[in-house]
Amino acid sequence: MRIQYPENIKIIGVPCTGKVDVLHLLRAFEKGADGVYVVGCLEGDCRFNSGNLRARKRVEQAQHILESIGVGGERVQMYNLSSGEGPRFAEIAVEMTEKIRKMGPNPIKISKEKNGCMI
Amino acid sequence: MIVAKQKPIEEIIEGVRDYEKILIAGCNECVTVCEAGGKKEVGILASALRMYFMNQGKNMKIDEVTLERQCDHEYLEELRKIIDRYDVVISLACGAGVQFMAEKYFRTRVLPGVDTCFMGVTEERGVWSERCQGCGKCILGETAGICPISRCAKRILNGPCGGSTKGKCEIDKELDCAWQLIIDRLNELGRLDDYEKIIPIKDWSTERAGGPRRVVREDLRL
Structure with missing residues (x-):
């Protein structure tokens, strides 16, 4: 298809989105990611029955934590699409990139750079 | 747990x-x-x-x-x-x-x-509920394995009370009446006659009312 999507997106493959833990999402922000989104299979289509439903719950938990600590819960999102939806994948990548650009960089990253802190 | x-x-x-x-x-x-x-x-x-x-x-x-x-x-x-x-x-x-x-x-x-x-159990993933209050004198043998101390809002020993309606407790429509559960289980066990036996007044001194508690096992101490 050769569909283009923003180059700022780094893809981390997992066997199922059910593998994604709250801690994985938080660590990404701790390390300086501006936004993270989890792309799972369509709800009801999980090969392991509930992997993508678990992932959604974990994304919601991470949103709550990020909101509480002033990073912004909107920086982490969950999307569902099938493996045949390449154009939709690219659309989501653009949508998420624009959303995060509007929110600005991760405040943790700015603070780290300003204070010269190492994590 | x-x-x-x-x-x-x-x-x-x-x-x-x-x-x-x-x-x-x-x-x-x-x-x-x-x-x-x-x-x-x-x-x-x-x-x-x-x-x-x-x-x-x-x-x-x-x-x-x-x-x-x-x-x-x-x-x-x-x-x-x-x-x-x-x-x-x-x-x-x-x-x-x-x-x-x-x-x-x-x-x-x-x-x-x-x-x-x-102290309770995992009913399902993400749902835990109370099963024991550590009263220090277990009566589960007499109540068909269902604890009226931890599961009845009034902790009554000879129930149910008048607040039990269609098997639910008056404090919460979602909450099972412990005494309804006890009666149902006694019935299943073929031991409904046990329901007629009056449980005597409980000695609450073994519960928290008697102050902080200790268990000492001299046979285990070195």
Whole structure:
């Protein structure tokens, strides 16, 4: 298809989105990611029955934590699409990139750079 | 198991705001099973606190450890060599673990990271409910294995009361009437005649009403 999507997106493959833990999402922000989104299979289509439903719950938990600590819960999102939806994948990548650009960089990253802190 | 729930992160932040070196200590037992204070929750809390304070421009030292248990000397001893490196410990163990750590390390401030709720069971993933109040004199043998002390709002020994309607308790339409459960189970067991037996007045001195309790087994002491 050769569909283009923003180059700022780094893809981390997992066997199922059910593998994604709250801690994985938080660590990404701790390390300086501006936004993270989890792309799972369509709800009801999980090969392991509930992997993508678990992932959604974990994304919601991470949103709550990020909101509480002033990073912004909107920086982490969950999307569902099938493996045949390449154009939709690219659309989501653009949508998420624009959303995060509007929110600005991760405040943790700015603070780290300003204070010269190492994590 | 002892069931606990995580304290709101805002409350934990307020408690440690004035410190610089923090140890977050999890427990591998009950609080791990009820997903409130195990290794994973320690990692999540540590990450959240690091980010919060980083965002505030404060470079805190936040370390993580998860002990096998916090209610036994031998595991708490594992902290002896490192505890002086920290200003405060956030213990994610139940109230027993938090207190035992505070007793053992008298000069270190220990803060609870969870609210300890009750002794109970996992009904399903994410749902826990109370089953035991540790009254010190178990009567489950007489009540078809269903505890009226922990599961009846009034803790009555010869029920049900007038607040039981269609098998539910008057305090909550979702809550089963413990005495309805007892009668149903006695019926299933073919022991409904036992329901006619009056349970005598309970000796509450073995419960918390009798003051803090101890169990001493001379046959085990060295």
